[in-house]
Amino acid sequence: MSVSFHNPDQYMASLRTIIAQGRKRVGLLVGAGAPAGMARADGSRPLIPAVAGLTDLVLKAIEPTYGAQIIGLQNDLENHDIETMLSRIRSLGSVLGTTEVHGLDGGGYRAMADAICVEIGKIVQVRLPGGSTAYGELVSWITGAPRSHAVEIFTTNYDLLFEEALERARAPYFDGFAGAREAFFDPASVSGDQLPSRWTRLWKIHGSLGWKANADGEVVRTGQTDSTHLIFPEHMKYNQTQKAPYAALLDRLRSFLSTEDTLLVSIGFSFADAHITARIDEALAANPAASVFAFQFQKLDKELCAVALASRRSNVSVYARDKAVINGVAAPWRTPGELPTKDWGPIRDSYWAAPPTGGEAEFKLGAIEDFARFFANSQTPQGFEPAPSPEAHPVPAITE
Template sequence: MTDIEKLLTKCKLYVALYGDTDANGKIVVEFITKAEDAILARVDFVDSETDLVAHQGILRKLARRGVRKPRTKLFTTNYDLAFEYAARLQRFVVIDGFSHAAPPVYDRSHFGLDIVRRDNAKDAPDYLDSVVQLFKLHGSIDWRRTATEIIRARGSEGQPVLIYPRDSKYQEAFEPPYLDMMSAFQTALREPDTTLLVAGFSFNDSHLAQPVLAALESNMSFRLVVCDPVFVDQALIDTDPLKVESDATKNEFHRKLIRLVQTGDERVMLLNGRFEDIALALPDLVAETERERHAMRVKALRDVTSGAAGAKP
């Protein structure tokens, strides 16, 4: 069995049915623990040396917009810290539901906060540019549940807060704090003149795919852009560039989206490509802000200083 989701689901069912007191039960529980630890280790790959050009491009092109417009909402099912590191590299501010205390504590009301500059000479608020709201629908490797709260921290304190790949994730997604993320996702889909850009999501999670289809049915001003290499297989293009059949027909939700396009629904756009491709294809609609240019100048200055300190006499 190569499907880790099905395997962990069967293991959890075995423990639920037969318990964990006998020898077999203990073996299964031990395997589940090791599998979950392995998953955590595999997704903990981001550091200061990781190539995050695509993530930086997505943030720069989508989140850098007029401060009077609603903040860009970024929803991800990934546990890793790629977007957090990419935001840090570009001096973006991330609103992720956690406080600015030490350690940061989760509170759903923090999603309603924004970042402004205080200037006694001005009456109107001066909203900070380059701010993005980040919703991690399945949790994060740096979320930990203690006895009384959820904090953002690395280490062994508390228990990890994330939804592991198994069938129960559909039920877990509607428990706090995931329920807050799902609620924000569904609310965003109902907003007028909303565009959802999907990249790197296979539509295999029905609890996320169904709300998207519901938005297409009920929200006439909703627009959907899906970028996925599954829509046209490169080998098929090479064989016959004029007539190809998409592998996306194997997925129920992909079939429905293809059908909408075939019927002339201009709200739906399907692109064949990877996450990196959509990051390159998106246009830069807003010029670099002075704050971003200053951050680059400071980075260049520090790079020179670091190089001088490490140079041999």
């Protein structure tokens, strides 16, 4: 019986060449797992908590006012994460009227939902630590080479970490808004490519701190850190994304992947957001020349949504700690003992090493800090012309 393996050296050598040259159209898809994997200035983690940590912080903050409702809802629900609870709270707020459930009527649950949203906004209002950061290193990679095409960053996160990193580096970017006092959203510029390629495109597909609805109901960017117009994780998410500016931003994701010879690299994104994954799926089905490389933090058997997409689309590759799905083949990693070149040792160490707690070597680039360092270190030295970029996945899995 034959057994297949994937060699990370082969795929990371290919990726390193692609991202070093600045010729290919490359985008990043950044999810909540990215800031959750970063350290604060004092060394504690996370910079912004993922769903479990977010749930604990939000519920603790609203417990003095809504303690009875929290207990009642947790008794009603199988899952107690903030996404599930907010979905139920929104539902109760929309259907109850003056009838009470767990001591609140419809208006009370609407107020509870607003309180949760306020707390979420407070939690994501963080600044980048001083010195080197993962976001800063990604910006260093973006600005470190002349580019034929602008790098496009698609993120579901509400924080302003990318904005801060780009501004620290004095790197120009466009987020779909134009203006100063109340910047307005310009869908024509989002759908076009008139700006210079050195301008990074930053697409906040679930909204951002500083967005609000003005008196006419239009979403504007204020430049502040308060937030009244985010798509919070709840049951209305799909309906909300059909409205401006969210529809235009999601259309941009689909059009980006509809362009030939395009690579979208994801980090910290679980692919559990059905409305985003559906657009990626549709675009890749129509355009086999586009590729998605998904770098996942957990082991492969925990990354169900990413694996499901890769099983349908051979142009989606999933890189997890212990295994990968590449060209539709799920197989464990195995690194051969011999280095591809005599200088490859430090490069291999950047993506393949034993965890700090000990144990067998594993693939590291599902962690944002290792991922960003790999990208930053891929920059081509001045005066050096790299070899032509190979195909994205020229080598099949090893079979024994």
